[in-house]
Amino acid sequence: MHRRTVVRIGATSLGLLPLLPATAFGNSPSVPAAAKPTWLLDLIKRNDQHLSQARAYRITDPGSPAFGGFIDGDDIPNPHSTAGFVRQAACSMACPESGFYRSRELLAEVGPAVQYLLKIQHTDGTIDLLSTNFHSTPDTGFLVKRLVPAYTLLERSGTPGREPVLAALKTFLLRAGEALSVGGIHTPNHRWVVCAALAKLQERWPNPRYVARVDEWLAEHIDMDADGQYNERSTLIYSPLTNRLLITIAKGLNKPELLDYVRRNLAMTLYYVHPNGEVVTEASGRQDKALVGTLEGYYYPYRYMALRDTNGQMAAMCRLIEQTALPKLVGYLDYLLEEPALWNELPAAGPLPTHYGKEFGRSGLVRIRRGDWDSTILSANPVWLTFSRGNAVLQGLRVAASFFGKGQFQTEKIIREGNRWVLTQSLEGPYFQPFSKADIAEDGDWEKMPREKRRQSEVQRLDSNVTITEADGGLTIQIDMSGTDGVPVALELIFRSGGTLAGVSSHPMRDKAFLFNEASGTYTLQGDTITFGPGRAEHKNVQLRGALPAMDAPTVYLTGFTPFRHTLRLS
Template sequence: MNRRTFICAGAAVSLCALPYLQARAYAQSIAPITKPDWLVELIKLNDQQLTSIQGTRVTEPGAFFGALKDGDGTPNPQSTSDFVRRSGCAISCPESSFYQSEALLKEIDQALGYLLKAQHEDGTLDLPATNFHSAPDTGFIVKRLVPTYTLLERSKTSGQEAVLATFKTFLLRAGEALTVGGIHTPNHRWVISAALTKLNERWPNPRYVSRIEQWLSEHIDMDSDGQYNERSTLIYSPLTNRLLITIAKGLNKPILLDYVRRNLSMTRYYVHPNGEMVTEASGRQDKALVGMMDGYYFPYRYLALRDNDGEMAAMCRLIEKTAMPKVVYQLDYLLEDPTLWKELPASKPLPTNYVKTYPHSGLVRIRRDQWDSTILSANPVWFTFHKGDAVLQGMRVASSFFGKGQFQTEKIEQRGDSWVLTQSLDGPYYQPYPTDRIPVDGDWEKMPRINRAQSEVQKLQTNVTLRESQGGMQVQVQITGTDGVPVALELIFRPGGTFTGVSSHPSRANAYLLANSGTYTVKTDKISFGPGQVAHKNVQLRGSLPAMDAPSVYITGFTPFEHTIRLS
């Protein structure tokens, strides 16, 4: 993978141009008074989800009283703070069945009481799954709860004063941790900075701003592709966009929005025709996960309105069409800023026919209306093909070459209308150890291979050439060098469809052999693929990655191996 180029933010940090109350009054003065239908629908959905998660509250007296449990039954600050956030959205909205609910206010108070108990003396919280005394995980919570504090304050719910006092104590104690706490990952810098920005809007403090300046002086980790360091298109890229918008608004730093614009512009080409995200190049836990674009809704909406941008408006409408219920998780963003309730500008056409290369992220994107394909480097899954709901989620090839024959390429080379992926492997044998260096005790570990002469060195060269063909893609795999090496080319499909033209493997579940041509159909969408060949039935070669939990079709042979398969 090429080294990433880090781009300088290049601007001094300044305090808010308007004091908090003035800025809020200004935003409300230019915003619609009545909530739009789409926002009311999100409020109703939040009510439904809130009712569901109330069942995970800890109501028995004890250390966890007031907390909420996660899916594994563990009480924790994250689930509890999310309950507080959802509750703040509900209790502040006249459209909610929980509006000004004193019963819900009591539950919020109990949840905040747990958060205060869970908070360490230094102001930090734990993420019980992995991080302890964690400033970043505290920042994730504070970033969302400061707006929740504001929503609760706006609700004018009877008895809220004491709850707000507890709330403020928790937030300010956390602020102390955020002014000194450290990080693990690139996005943690912006998590902490955004949390401090929100705190500074409510309770101005030069220490907050100073710490934000410190993190921003490291510059924004964006490469020339428009991607952030973690390349996490499903989780951390949309998160970073939301955080940078928060900092830009709260500290009057519009230059930060340029990074958001660049990422959102790039993201237009990371979308499958059905609205799913391309995730295979991620460097984080969302790698190859299936997910939609809901995390980008607030950034696209904010900049569509700010810039009067028709393409960003079109991306909003695409999310509304494909993933709107999931946008409920951003309800606090949408309630806090009424300017977001305005009607979007008219849509401009989105790109649906393109070839885009992203060298820093190590992928090529090809889309032709209703099908698209991704070519990847530094990844054992080096090719995907989507056609509506029918998805080839990965292609891999392996050979049983000295236990190291799983193919992946370090780079993607374009040659004319083709993309070429390569790998060169050696398989040496080793001569006797130099006599004058043999250890007296004969310990094998004291005789490293680097000191032995090599002989009978075997070679294996793999070239994969991909190009567009009629209505799809053509993939040619050529493996030469040592003869007689077993090869298995693997087509991994997303579960949920039906095959024709393939035969079940005699001993492996979810595995199929392709002798000629086949199809894979999901609902009304179909991928055709072939031709195939079956020279042997060893589809789990020594040294290859284990089969995925998905229906997989295999083409097998021996070196010298040359086979071309077409997908449409």
């Protein structure tokens, strides 16, 4: 998953996402905190368990250059695993309900961990992300925005002997602040990572350079489109991250106008939820594209905004996340401990959208949901449709033809025609005539006679049209591929691993591949079933030249030849 979470003990163990201060919302008067709710007590216990597991990856040899540090999944000591441990430990030591409350033994491990961070910190204040980025300002920001709250929690804990550890951690953070005040970035969200880290530093150790640098980055404006989505369209990783970062900046530097972007993205995300609580990821422009994931990263923003705005829909999203992903919230415990106002009871839940057909043109997709089933239609993507019914998930439909090595279908846009969605693609397969005599390369070098300068002939065409219509508790998909006759075609129904297929037959030579020639078939997972059909199996070539490789998932194939006209029903 996330490029920063190659740690053996996992992202939920280390918690690699941002935090907020202990004040109430914005600049409003402090809201009296309720007693710690049951769900928070559960997370404190889980953090203890994860912390116990994390301690096994500490380098305990005093003679090691990395003494006090923590290793990742490849046994490499690194700052991210080490900082994650410091954050976890601070949470536990600050909680009277924790088995590690004010633990001197744990503090004796946190101290060397902080010293390790100081040792590997470069003179410019940066740290390295050993998998790719060196002297990295943004990766320094990822650490700082969580370590400042860890500092606060450890300070509040009253743990005896904490002062030298706090002094060392402050040194690390202030050195990092120098880097964050001048260093550069790679990606859109990195700007807000740096700004959020500086906002956290500003809360503890005010410095006009921090504020000036934040204002410099914010002058570029927030990268949000008309749909309410950020530039990277990363619904599992970077959109929820950006929401948390903007809240941090808004609170820390009194910029409440930034919360409008958070509101817009959270409102959009209401329509990116599968019935089983997973989030739609197929349109992402980052490494979470088409990954399976839940909504825990959005919990803090939804809870913060639900309480700030008394918003029932956002409160309902919080309750949905608690129902579907509560154990994963342990990775955000520091947020929830540092800001006691979040412990208050949520507003009454409002209705969530569960019956809609909604287009997000800037992201190139359409979302359809009707109660317990939903579907995503995608442009600029070889997977142009997904369909799920509860836990039964059709991860994608793809179709390809053996057409001059370029027959993988994808549409540039999704066109709405009444109650139908239309996807199209037109391809040409030309042949090329001799080069003109005046332009022939004397040495016969093929590269000196570019094909685009040759006259075309015998041009072949392949026109593909897919029409998607709601019908009978599901979808009807009409596929029409024509132009050049006799071209082999393969339509893929790619299902999630773990379920049971019926009405199909195993391909004689390919693993996880099934041919389908019956009137209907089914796929069942955890009591939920998708019905599909009718089938068609005119040949067994399911890996056509020019098509994408098969996915590592159970895949049902419908095969034929152009003109290929077929109507598939999903329900």
